[in-house]
Amino acid sequence: MDLLHHISAVPLFQGLSREHLEQMAVAALEQVFKKGQIIFSEGEDGSGFYLVLRGRVKVFKLSPEGKEQILHILGPGEPVGEVAVLSGELFPANAQAMEESRLLFFPKEAFVEMIRKDPSVALRMLGVLAKRLRKFTMLIEDLSLKEVPGRLASYLLGQDLGGNGPNKPFVLEIPKAQLASLLGTIPETLSRILSRMAAEELIQLDGTRGIRILDREGLEELAQGLRRLS
Amino acid sequence: MDLLHHISAVPLFQGLSREHLEQMAVAALEQVFKKGQIIFSEGEDGSGFYLVLRGRVKVFKLSPEGKEQILHILGPGEPVGEVAVLSGELFPANAQAMEESRLLFFPKEAFVEMIRKDPSVALRMLGVLAKRLRKFTMLIEDLSLKEVPGRLASYLLGQDLGGNGPNKPFVLEIPKAQLASLLGTIPETLSRILSRMAAEELIQLDGTRGIRILDREGLEELAQGLRRLS
């Protein structure tokens, strides 16, 4: 089994001795989730955490009326559900596979044990959590201080990394309904704002998923609240 | 100086040996901030983190138009600015003293060194970050999924701990403008909603800061979106 191989490639476990890696591999339990399948739900108690090997997982909250807010989308190499383990409480949100995904489950005890044996894992985990806090800070800022066009502009700029010479088009990696949920809005609003952006020639829409950035500076101004759509 | 005494009382450092505590005490630098004084600003690079000894500190974001969103309010025993140290980047937000406050500054190196020497500190710090992530998750949920009356109801219920027999009044511990910023709104809106809550006899207002909860259940329903103000 190449489980060991997968584990050793995960950033969180970089630098662990072969021996420790093997112990982790023994403790880990591989699970496959189909598209749409729930991985855990808010309020369950976390007997361990997951590591994404393949696929994508969304972590989200639901309002009583059924509106969804995506907290983050996690891909290969990233841990999921670790907060419940670390603060010894219940899962604070829901997790669901966005596509067929392969995850590794680590029981709480194995993880705590591992930290105890090799503190460098704790340091790496601290780094992961710090990054996550930083991301949350940005999300809070977006939700509270920006309006939807600004949030969308930030997102688009973040997607288009490096594409800034000849503005080559790119493809949204998630359905628009999901993007709306990530931005804290609803699909209708997202759709309208994309249209307005296109009308002002900030972007060009290409089919259902394709987007080409025409005016990078304009988007940056939007993202910073220095400009508004008419 | 009783600096050592203060340090040993901080949750983050529980369980450290006397020797390690002394090393921390030597590395630490005590600073006093007057009310309103800036402790650090977003974008500066974090050469260390702070620990609140006395007073209260708010951590917040500002929009270009000057609107403020408070991320958290920290009191004695709590660390501030540790994310910048742990993720090795810039401060993601601003920090300011809400009243005259005494803080301890720990240079980055001293902290990293300490973690290396005694992994239990890393574990505690993981716990602190995990709690903070949990709080942020709730804030995101509030901002995105609840409207202001619901957020306010949650806040009030959280303040009134144990006061649930004979509904004794309590006093807001922060000015209303600050509360508005914490809830992601503005003072005018907050004021209106408090009036409406009073009109529906959910609460009773007493002077500028005093509040008495009259209908705990009603507030709980509001907080969960099961009810709305007319």
Added chain:
DNA sequence: CGTGGCCTTGATAAAGTTCAAGAGCCGTGG
């Protein structure tokens, strides 16, 4: 070539913000 999922568009309504003015409260200083 139809059916279902996803996306767009329009009309309407609700929630929150902005701007502006005024009320209450408090410490200072005469």
Added chain:
DNA sequence: CCACGGCTCTTGAACTTTATCAAGGCCACG
């Protein structure tokens, strides 16, 4: 002891942004 000035808070009216509800269009896949 009272009056002043400044701060915080409240209230009203107009406006903006976003959500809601309801159709209709597009596209892919069987």
